[in-house]
Amino acid sequence: EAGVAQSPRYKIIEKRQSVAFWCNPISGHATLYWYQQILGQGPKLLIQFQNNGVVDDSQLPKDRFSAERLKGVDSTLKIQPAKLEDSAVYLCASRHQVGYTGELFFGEGSRLTVL
Amino acid sequence: RKEVEQDPGPFNVPEGATVAFNCTYSNSASQSFFWYRQDCRKEPKLLMSVYSSGNEDGRFTAQLNRASQYISLLIRDSKLSDSATYLCVVNEDSNYQLIWGAGTKLIIKP
Numbered sequence: 001e002a003g004v005a006q007s008p009r010y011k012i013i014e015k016r017q018s019v020a021f022w023c024n025p026i027s028g029h030a031t032l033y034w035y036q037q038i039l040g041q042g043p044k045l046l047i048q049f050q051n052n053g054v055v056d057d058s059q060l061p062k063d064r065f066s067a068e069r070l071k072g073v074d075s076t077l078k079i080q081p082a083k084l085e086d087s088a089v090y091l092c093a094s095r096h097q098v099g100y101t102g103e104l105f106f107g108e109g110s111r112l113t114v115l
Numbered sequence: 116r117k118e119v120e121q122d123p124g125p126f127n128v129p130e131g132a133t134v135a136f137n138c139t140y141s142n143s144a145s146q147s148f149f150w151y152r153q154d155c156r157k158e159p160k161l162l163m164s165v166y167s168s169g170n171e172d173g174r175f176t177a178q179l180n181r182a183s184q185y186i187s188l189l190i191r192d193s194k195l196s197d198s199a200t201y202l203c204v205v206n207e208d209s210n211y212q213l214i215w216g217a218g219t220k221l222i223i224k225p
Contacts, residue, residue, distance in 0.1 A: 031211065040123075042202055042215040043159065056212050091158060095211065102211070104151075104160035 002026065010065055014115050018080035019096035021110045025094030032054075033058050034077050034102070035091040043091055049075065050097070071072070082114045117161045119205050121216035128193055128223055135189040138203030144154045147206040148179055153218065159202055163188075190221075193206045198223045 035043035052072040148165035203216035
């Protein structure tokens with residue numbers, strides 16, 4: 001079974017530039033998450049989708065971050081304009097909707113450096 | 116926002132020793148609990164779900180104490196390969212909104 005695919009793996013940009021990350025979850029997984037993980041910290045949820053609807057985006061900085069999952073499959077996360085503090089790993093995870101015990105599967109992450 | 120707290124460590128433990136660490140959570144209505152393992156510069160992976168009755172998987176034992184609102188992870192006969200960050204995760208509601216701890220770093224030394 002193919003895992004969660006993310007791209008790009010690494011991205012270096014200057015502040016005020018824009019960047020987009022792409023995620024393709026495991027086939028059939030209804031729930032998709034985008035997390036931001038800063039070095040030494042746990043993952044911080046940015047947005048959670050259930051199919052193509054948003055379940056939770058309360059911690060998404062909406063003035064600069066946006067995300068979509070138009071067809072309920074793959075998803076993109078965009079940052080525009082980027083700030084220095086956005087330097088982090090952006091992790092995409094997916095889960096098959098099976099009650100409370102469903103495991104989250106993560107992609108390898110997209111490491112962003114903002115200069 | 117509800118919180119999940121962990122001792123960041125690092126826990127420096129000799130190979131073969133037993134190590135345990137806890138994770139406290141603030142929402143008494145939390146539904147389910149998990150330990151994830153994250154190797155350096157890698158993505159988190161599920162280690163164990165934590166059941167009310169406690170559960171064991173080889174050298175790993177997870178316990179839940181609802182009264183005191185913490186979960187624990189015990190690792191027996193630790194191996195060098197157990198070196199990693201262990202993340203505590205709490206599911207708060209039926210939307211499966213997960214709250215993550217910051218992780219406990221474990222270093223097993225030969």
